[in-house]
Amino acid sequence: MEDMKVYLTEKEMPRQWYNVQADLPKPLPPPLHPGTLKPLGPQDLAPIFPMGLIEQEVSQQRWIDIPEDVISIYKLWRPTPLCRAKRLEVALKTPARIYYKNEGVSAAGSHKPNTAVAQAYYNKKEGVKRLSTETGAGQWGSALAFGCNVFGLECKVYMVKVSYQQKPYRRMMMETWGASVTPSPSDQTDAGRMILAKDPNSPGSLGIAISEAVNDAVKREDTRYSLGSVLNHVILHQTVVGLETKAQLKKIGVEPDVLIGCVGGGSNFSGFCFPFFPEKKQGKKVRFVAVEPTACPTLTKGLYRYDFGDTAQMAPIVKMYTLGHTFVPPGIHAGGLRYHGDAPLLCLLYDEGFVEAVAYPQNPVFEAAMLFARTEGTIPAPETAHAIRAAIDEAIKCREKKEEKVIVFNFSGHGHFDLAAYDMFLSKKLEDYEYPEEKIKEALKDLPKV
Numbered sequence: 508m509e510d511m512k513v514y515l516t517e518k519e520m521p522r523q524w525y526n527v528q529a530d531l532p533k534p535l536p537p538p539l540h541p542g543t544l545k546p547l548g549p550q551d552l553a554p555i556f557p558m559g560l561i562e563q564e565v566s567q568q569r570w571i572d573i574p575e576d577v578i579s580i581y582k583l584w585r586p587t588p589l590c591r592a593k594r595l596e597v598a599l600k601t602p603a604r605i606y607y608k609n610e611g612v613s614a615a616g617s618h619k620p621n622t623a624v625a626q627a628y629y630n631k632k633e634g635v636k637r638l639s640t641e642t643g644a645g646q647w648g649s650a651l652a653f654g655c656n657v658f659g660l661e662c663k664v665y666m667v668k669v670s671y672q673q674k675p676y677r678r679m680m681m682e683t684w685g686a687s688v689t690p691s692p693s694d695q696t697d698a699g700r701m702i703l704a705k706d707p708n709s710p711g712s713l714g715i716a717i718s719e720a721v722n723d724a725v726k727r728e729d730t731r732y733s734l735g736s737v738l739n740h741v742i743l744h745q746t747v748v749g750l751e752t753k754a755q756l757k758k759i760g761v762e763p764d765v766l767i768g769c770v771g772g773g774s775n776f777s778g779f780c781f782p783f784f785p786e787k788k789q790g791k792k793v794r795f796v797a798v799e800p801t802a803c804p805t806l807t808k809g810l811y812r813y814d815f816g817d818t819a820q821m822a823p824i825v826k827m828y829t830l831g832h833t834f835v836p837p838g839i840h841a842g843g844l845r846y847h848g849d850a851p852l853l854c855l856l857y858d859e860g861f862v863e864a865v866a867y868p869q870n871p872v873f874e875a876a877m878l879f880a881r882t883e884g885t886i887p888a889p890e891t892a893h894a895i896r897a898a899i900d901e902a903i904k905c906r907e908k909k910e911e912k913v914i915v916f917n918f919s920g921h922g923h924f925d926l927a928a929y930d931m932f933l934s935k936k937l938e939d940y941e942y943p944e945e946k947i948k949e950a951l952k953d954l955p956k957v
């Protein structure tokens with residue numbers, strides 16, 4: 508009988524991250540200073556990030572060594588299993604083979620610690636004492652709280668207010684690892700006070716929380732800022748996921764036809780797919796499918812323009828698919844997918860036609876999550892359920908066309924702290940938000956003129 512899981516030994520773990528910048532079909536448009544609109548130099552980023560990460564942000568080197576101290580922490584949960592979703596295949600009556608890379612087995616329950624641990628390491632190495640960050644669903648905040656804890660750093664998390672209210676257990680988890688958590692917008696930063704003055708009932712957004720966390724870091728000498736997605740170095744760290752997946756598929760002699768991941772800022776999707784990019788660029792027929800919510804349809808409905816990374820216009824301006832930095836998406840339960848932009852690296856490859864994108868409303872996403880939970884057991888995070896929806900739809904297409912394709916998706920995290928959303932779905936109270944066309948049109952008027 509065939510094994511249902513493919514494991515790597517710890518010795519077979521990747522020792523280097525893969526940097527897709529070395530293989531891009533054209534150079535990445537440079538990030539711009541939010542004040543001067545001129546290209547950013549390393550010195551401009553120094554008050555926010557440590558030099559080790561700034562170097563990775565701009566590096567064109569294809570392979571970058573993973574430090575031994577990071578590997579030894581990765582070994583707490585890595586290598587993660589590649590699982591065959593056989594019971595899901597049977598339920599779908601599909602001839603397709605479905606595999607998923609289970610990143611939900613980390614301490615924080617998602618892929619996020621892959622970069623949190625690396626970022627905490629590089630900050631610690633340069634003498635930083637405290638990290639500030641934002642979190643949407645609480646997944647990133649808990650990952651960074653964990654990362655800071657293992658390297659003995661203080662951690663300050665600005666958590667999007669609607670998630671803070673919906674997900675008290677994530678806050679408790681962060682506090683268990685020693686972090687301090689504040690609902691955003693807050694009155695603790697200039698950026699937060701500015702937002703509250705305009706809208707005292709603001710539910711918050713990732714864009715706002717980023718402004719607060721950046722504001723916090725630039726005001727304190729002992730503090731740097733840490734971002735859980737979007738940036739090149741974050742995606743670099745996440746390639747450990749795709750590199751392991753590649754080695755696992757090779758071990759069982761399987762070639763993927765389609766790779767699927769959900770997209771918030773783009774880190775789990777990119778980390779999962781990019782290690783397969785060199786072959787794809789050379790003509791190998793493997794599809795990369797990015798999945799997003801219709802409530803925040805960055806790739807499918809956004810524009811490829813320079814925009815601010817945050818609401819208060821403090822973070823660098825980058826070229827990306829964007830819905831406008833003032834866009835505040837509806838409070839959907841996949842909090843981690845409510846960001847107005849996406850990673851510039853992913854956006855470039857999407858614009859060049861290497862990546863496809865699809866968008867789904869919440870209810871079909873939760874239907875997919877239910878089917879997965881009832882066949883494969885694990886309850887997925889609402890973000891992850893977007894990837895599952897797309898994988899199921901691909902498998903259904905295979906059934907209709909009688910095709911035996913190999914579908915592999917990134918199971919970015921479990922949903923054990925998202926049960927309130929499941930409760931809403933089960934009691935038929937989950938709202939489907941249509942594409943918020945008017946709000947997006949308004950927000951796109953605020954793009955910077957560069």
Ligand SMILES: Cc1ncc(COP(=O)(O)O)c(C=O)c1O
Nearest residue numbers: 646736771772773774775843920
């Ligand atoms: C489980 C999970 N998956 C996916 C995401 C989306 O982020 P990214 O696109 O950076 O992977 C998040 C963000 O919080 C998450 O918690």
